[in-house]
Amino acid sequence: MSAMGPLWLVVNSASGSNTPAAIDALEDCCNDHGLTLARRIDFPDDPLPNATTLDEAGVETLAVYAGDGTINAAVTALYGWGGTILVLPGGTMNLLAQRLHGDADAQDILSRFGSGAARRVRPEVIRTAHGDALAGLLAGPGTSWYAVREAMREADIAAMADSAGEAFAETTNGAMLRCRDPQIGRSEGYPLIELTPGPWGMQIDAYYAENAGEFLQQGWALLRRQFRDGPHDRLGLLDRIAVANSAGEPVGLLIDGEPAQGRAQEEFVMAACEVDLLATGHGG
Numbered sequence: 163m164s165a166m167g168p169l170w171l172v173v174n175s176a177s178g179s180n181t182p183a184a185i186d187a188l189e190d191c192c193n194d195h196g197l198t199l200a201r202r203i204d205f206p207d208d209p210l211p212n213a214t215t216l217d218e219a220g221v222e223t224l225a226v227y228a229g230d231g232t233i234n235a236a237v238t239a240l241y242g243w244g245g246t247i248l249v250l251p252g253g254t255m256n257l258l259a260q261r262l263h264g265d266a267d268a269q270d271i272l273s274r275f276g277s278g279a280a281r282r283v284r285p286e287v288i289r290t291a292h293g294d295a296l297a298g299l300l301a302g303p304g305t306s307w308y309a310v311r312e313a314m315r316e317a318d319i320a321a322m323a324d325s326a327g328e329a330f331a332e333t334t335n336g337a338m339l340r341c342r343d344p345q346i347g348r349s350e351g352y353p354l355i356e357l358t359p360g361p362w363g364m365q366i367d368a369y370y371a372e373n374a375g376e377f378l379q380q381g382w383a384l385l386r387r388q389f390r391d392g393p394h395d396r397l398g399l400l401d402r403i404a405v406a407n408s409a410g411e412p413v414g415l416l417i418d419g420e421p422a423q424g425r426a427q428e429e430f431v432m433a434a435c436e437v438d439l440l441a442t443g444h445g446g
Contacts, residue, residue, distance in 0.1 A: 167222040168200035169248075170211065172236055174228040175204065177253045184268075188227060188250070191269045195276030210236050213243040221245065223275075223440070227268060229253020230297040234418040238294055241436035246282055248275055248440045255419070257297035261285060261360075264443035274442040282438040286359045289433040292415060292422040295359065299430065301405060302339035304354030304369065305414035305421065337409030341368070342427065346397045351408050356394075357430055364432060366397035404429045 169192065173180050185202075192199040200221070203211065205228070216224060226236045227250040237247055250268040251259035262285070263271050274280060288295040338351030352368040406427040407413050413424035 168198045168220060170201045170203065170216065170219070170221050170224050171199055172203045172205055172210065172224065172226045172228060172232070173252065174206070174232045176206075177227075177229040177232060180228065180252050184252075185227070188268055188272070191272045192276075195273055197272065197276050205232055205236075210239050213240055213245075216240075216243065216245060223248055225250055225272075227252035230255055230257055230418040231420040233258055234294070234296050234420065237296060237435070237437060237439070243437050246438045246440050248272075248280070255297070257358075258418075261297070261445040262439060262441045262443075264445055266443060271442055275440065280440040280442045283441045284435045284438060285441075286361060286363075286432050287435050288357055288359050288364055289431050290415070290417065290422075290424075290428065292424065293417055294433070294435070295357070295417045296435065297418045298359070299357045299418075300354060300416040301357070301413055301424065301428065302352060302354040303337070303414060305416045337407050337411050339405050339413060340408055341366070341397065341403060342406040343404040344400070347395055352395075355405065357403070359432065360399075363399040363401050364403065364430065365399055366403060367394050368397055369394040402429065402431045 171188070171192075173185050173188075189199055189202070200219070203209075211221075211224065223246045224236070224240070225248040226233050228236075230253055232253075233249055237249075240247065248271070249259050249262055250271055251263075251266075252268065259271075262283070263274075266274070285296070288299050290299065338353060339355055340349070340351040341347045341355070346366075347368050348370065352370050354369040356365075356367045356369065358365040358367070404427060405413065410426045412426060413428050415422040415424045415428070
């Protein structure tokens with residue numbers, strides 16, 4: 163596709179890769195490849211643009227250089243827009259960017275886009291009652307470690323200690339999450355279930371631990387976002403799954419890394435993204 167027309171760029175200084183130097187390099191890269199960067203939006207200080215604002219400015223492509231949570235907010239706010247969104251890896255995990263571009267960095271992706279080597283796509287996402295997950299979703303009591311991670315990010319030692327104790331208790335003694343429909347996996351349930359969207363359905367991975375020490379290791383892995391290395395069951399590729407808390411309590415959720423309070427039972431289904439994203443390579 164053509165890279166003609168002004169380009170707007172959304173950045174988030176709180177995201178993993180959004181250093182001032184990295185943003186400056188990105189702007190230089192736009193100039194090097196003939197891209198007209200007309201405006202930079204510093205989210206959350208600046209509001210995310212809506213379709214009307216972009217259309218009135220003649221913007222055909224919005225680039226987003228941020229983490230998966232900010233990307234989710236920008237993309238879902240533009241559902242129904244006729245333009246395109248260029249997702250750039252500017253966070254810690256960058257799962258959606260990897261789906262769209264492989265392991266390319268932001269400058270390589272801009273280079274591909276500037277040369278016309280990008281294609282409009284509408285990747286599959288996971289639809290929930292609380293919003294769409296574009297990169298992935300975590301469910302279960304294990305999501306309580308999110309509060310610990312946020313306290314670590316803010317260097318709040320007291321909050322980190324309190325939230326770590328609560329998260330450990332919730333993960334080890336809390337009610338587990340069961341796969342209700344279809345009934346798959348362990349009958350006692352799991353502390354954490356991961357759902358990852360892909361071209362053949364949701365990949366379901368259910369994580370567990372056998373003793374308190376393993377639960378603590380799993381919690382530490384969650385903080386480092388390396389929980390995928392822990393023991394788990396691969397439960398399959400599905401288009402739909404319903405889960406339930408074994409004690410009828412609300413299900414903790416992380417949708418693209420952002421927390422949400424679920425109901426005692428939740429259903430997740432595959433759906434198509436409702437705005438065009440730009441892809442420049444395979445994500446493996």
